[in-house]
Amino acid sequence: MAxxxxxxxxxxxxxxxxxxxxxxAMADLRKLLGDLGFAQVRTVLNSGNVVYDGGAVAPAEAAARIEEALVLKLGVAARVTVLSASQFAELIEQNTLAPAADAARLLTLVLNNSADIQRLAPLLQRPWQPEALALGRWAAYAWCPDGVLASKVVASLGALLGDGVTSRNWATMQKLHALLNGPEVAATSAKEH
Structure with a gap:
């Protein structure tokens, strides 16, 4: 099992x-990943969130295979960011904004290239109040009390990273984390929120 x-x-x-x-369609996405040889493919919501067993395939290679198959099999070009279970767990742990924030207004911006985090460091010096910004190894975290569309933090991050980032709200990230860690984590997450 390990x-x-x-x-x-x-x-x-x-x-x-x-x-x-x-x-x-999420059923088509699950089939696509299954056809690529990935096992136990599960999706969360309808926005392209997938948990699966990648076998011996490295995350970067998995991302490239999925991107190519999306174009060839479904006619859709989309950037794909893939994290291992341990990278995703680290991403969850590093969010210092999570305890105080509404999960629907807390955005996680996951980087395609973790080296891009260095480009974001100067943004930490700006006064964002009432918004907030935190950085981890794999993601930036943005508290958007007035919503994502009105967020100056999110606009600045998007201007710097373009399509080198994909974002999800914290509620979605918690669902993915629970799916990675089994029913006992899912039950705990449900009690907390």
């Missing part, structure tokens, strides 16, 4: 099922 847990990965597809653009 081998399965160590080989679990999370894939986040950027910009699918937003409005009428890039429509992908």
């Amino acid at each position: 081998q399965l847990e160590n080989s679990q990965q999370v894939a986040l597809l950027r910009g699918i099922n937003v409005g009428r653009a890039k429509r992908v």
Whole structure:
């Protein structure tokens, strides 16, 4: 069982099922990953969040395979960010804004390239109040009390990173974390929020 847990990965597809653009049914997405040889493929919500067993395939290679298959099999071009289960756990642990924030207004901006976090460090010096910004190794975290669309933090992050980042609210990240860690974590998460 430990081998399965160590080989679990999370894939986040950027910009699918937003409005009428890039429509992908989750059943088609699960089948696509299964056809690529990934096992135990599960999706969360309808926005391109996938947990699966990646076997011996490294996250970067999995992302490239999924991106290519999306175009070839479904006709959809989308950036895909893949994190291993341990990277995702670290991402969850490093969010210093989580305890005080409403999960729906706390945005996690997951980086395609973790080295990009260095480009974001100067943003920590800006006065964002009432918003807030925190950085981890794999993501930036933005507290958006007035909503994501009105957020100056999110606009600044987007201007610096473009399509090198994909975002999810904290509630979605918690659901993915629970799915990675089994029913006992899911029950604890449900009690906390």
